Amino acid sequence: MKKIVLLVSIVAFTLSVQAQISVDATKTYLVTKKDGKPFFWLGDTAWELFHRLTREEAVHYLNTRQKQQFNVIMAVGLAELEGLHQPNMHGDVPFKNLETLEWAVTPGNNPSNAEEYDYWDHVDFVIQEAAKRNLYIGLLPTWGDKVVDTWSNSYIFTNEDRAYNYAKQLAERYKNQWNVIWILGGDRVSVPRNEEGVVTADYRPIWRAMAKAIQETFGEDVFIAYHARGNTPSSTYLNEESWLSMHSLQSGHGSRWEKPWETIVSDLKLTPKRPVMDMEPCYEDHPMNPWDNKWTRAERGYFDDYDVRARIYRGVFAGGAGTVYGHHHIWQFVDTTRNAPVWIGDTIIGWRNALDAKAANHIHHLKDLMFSRPDFNRIEDNSMVVSDRGSDYRDIIIATRNQKATYAMIYLPQPNPVQVDLNKLSSGRKRVSWFNPVTGKYRRVKGKYSNGTQTFTPPNTQQKDWVLVIDVR
Structure with missing residues (x-):
């Protein structure tokens, strides 16, 4: 016993x-x-x-x-x-x-x-x-x-x-x-x-x-x-x-x-x-x-x-x-x-x-x-943001991606257009969405994207902050 x-x-x-x-x-x-x-x-x-x-x-x-x-x-x-x-x-x-x-x-x-x-x-x-x-x-x-x-x-x-x-x-x-x-x-x-x-x-x-x-x-x-x-x-x-x-x-x-x-x-x-x-x-x-x-x-x-x-x-x-x-x-x-x-x-x-x-x-x-992405091995990579990233708490943009560069997330504290260098991610078609931090819902960005610099504009200005999510397909 x-x-x-x-x-x-x-x-x-x-x-x-x-x-x-x-x-x-x-x-x-x-x-x-x-x-x-x-x-x-x-x-x-x-x-x-x-x-x-x-x-x-x-x-x-x-x-x-x-x-x-x-x-x-x-x-x-x-x-x-x-x-x-x-x-x-x-x-x-x-x-x-x-x-x-x-x-x-x-x-x-x-x-x-x-x-x-x-x-x-x-x-x-x-x-x-x-x-x-x-x-x-x-x-x-x-x-x-x-x-x-x-x-x-x-x-x-x-x-x-x-x-x-x-x-x-x-x-x-x-x-x-x-x-x-x-x-x-x-x-x-x-x-x-x-x-x-x-x-x-x-x-x-x-x-x-x-x-x-x-x-x-x-x-x-x-x-x-x-x-x-x-x-x-x-x-x-x-x-x-x-x-x-x-x-x-x-x-x-x-x-x-x-x-x-x-x-x-x-x-x-x-x-x-x-x-x-x-x-x-x-x-x-x-x-x-x-x-x-x-x-x-x-x-x-x-x-x-x-x-x-x-x-x-x-x-x-x-x-x-x-x-x-x-x-x-x-x-x-x-x-x-x-x-x-x-x-x-x-x-x-x-x-x-x-x-x-x-x-x-x-x-x-x-x-x-x-x-939502299984790979937690992330790093900050603000080089993806080509446009002005801002300078202080009111507007500074922070970008993250996984080490393999198969996805990226970019937080925008203001609903302004952002230019992103897609070449910073691995090759392949890019699926782009806007993520709403208040509702947790995604809104797909129409269009076909692969490489180069692209401009993305938040869906509306009533919601101040947004997350741009990019996945390599």
Whole structure:
């Protein structure tokens, strides 16, 4: 009997590891570990999911995101917004004692019994419900304020041992949970510098200790990402860290002028080579740069669905291994009967209404577009665009094609004619279509095309952004 139990345990562990994601042989995109098939990370930032939603609300949220075809839900074990001190929606906190970091766990997990159902039971429930819907949980063990010494009362990982022990307990708890993707970081600078550019601290050993705990539990090839701070040079300050599986950046919410596509191209040239993605582009309905208390609707306004698409598509076409959507009222799960909202500008939408925001229903078309061509080995190739490519976030065109040059996709943020050099693709007849990022529908371009420079005009100007898709037949 013991041999049978042991065998079952080994099989369960093996399957759990295989079901997670990995990096392809070219080190440019992601694959599922189980079968090596391409994986396009389409994430949603639900940072406060474990902390601010009840069981029923979490199920409603997951059901909606499943219908919208997201595949990674990103949430934080130790949440940013008073996650150590303010109980979750079932009245529980994660630790009994912040000095010793002893977990607040109780025997049993019956949700009808408050004495049994603890904070970590609730995290278990959400992760398991996500698994039922084939959703990965991009699990951040902690938000960065618990690691980086700031003005807050959340700084608890003061040394490597505390970080290792916490991460080890967390990893052991979920070692057989197939749908957990590990993400370290959490919107903090791990190597801060002063105004003169001098390094003032180095928190990389703390993250390294957490990564070590995860690797000891799952194996050294376990996928670990990192959520970088906005307005920093992505996660490149971790380039020498052997545990890091993928570079990421946060183009964020401070400006419309960000050019994450340039950072992605630059990071893909680094050695060792890793996939790259924008892990936090501008959020839908987020006020642009509200932090200086000078925000106004008239002068700065909000990021809308077009802003989201225009940034995300170009990031992916530049070589991003996936992308992440966010809504400003979802990450914090705005409900003014419970908590004061954070930086909302002058509009309160509420998280339930925000679930059906425009871009939330548009963005899966990008994943569909990527999967419509079986070859994920893509590169940015803007040499295909002969006409003016533009100069900034408002008009710059980004083109991508596969290495074999049998297909190309060109994102146009404005509905203007574009000249394309078809000689950049392999020889043969070219089938040309316009892809609508809002509807996900194609419109075939009439005519016979093979080589030379051709001009293509978007179907209409009512829709601002379009994707020109060219296939070699």
